Amino acid sequence: MVPPVRDITAQGYDLQFGTNVLGHFYLTKLLLPALLDGSKSSPDGWARVVNTSSAMAGLGKKINFDTLTDTPERKKQIAWQLYGQSKLGNVLFSDELARRYGHDGIISISLNPGNLRTELGRSLSKFEAAVIYPVLHPVHLGALTQLWAGTSPEAVSMNGKYLVPWARVGKTRPGGDDSSKLSGELWTWMDNQVSNF
Known part of the structure; x- marks a missing residue:
């Protein structure tokens, strides 16, 4: 999290x-045939994809495509902006996956696991760590929302939703309530990027 x-x-x-x-997009793309087949043989008729985002996804409502590769524009950003943008990307990717494949038996949920005391903050400055760590939750709570999204029977009605701690639908969502244009643009960009992998 927030490397240089x-x-x-x-x-x-x-x-x-x-x-x-x-x-994550590339892995999901590679797994799509298995996910589609799995939904047909699943007891509840669904396969689930859970994308972990962050409260930091709310830093912006857009993706600056000029900062996704090693460009001068990217180097003008601070690490927190790039982190927040990546977490917004998780939400948008999850939204688009829900739109494209929800009718084919794939449930896609994005979520904020909570602010947790993990090693993800190892790149933080001493000042940042001193400010942030006192308000973080114990790490064992971090799996609750993911486990609920991935296993709970109630989660089958959550396709395209953004969950917050502890397994609740968020009142607001990163990217705004209608981010379908941006999520479609991001999907197309990512699909083009991985086409040669």
């Missing part, structure tokens, strides 16, 4: 976006 801005993936993508969003 100079860090990029081997393919030249912003490290946070490449790791948090593009990698």
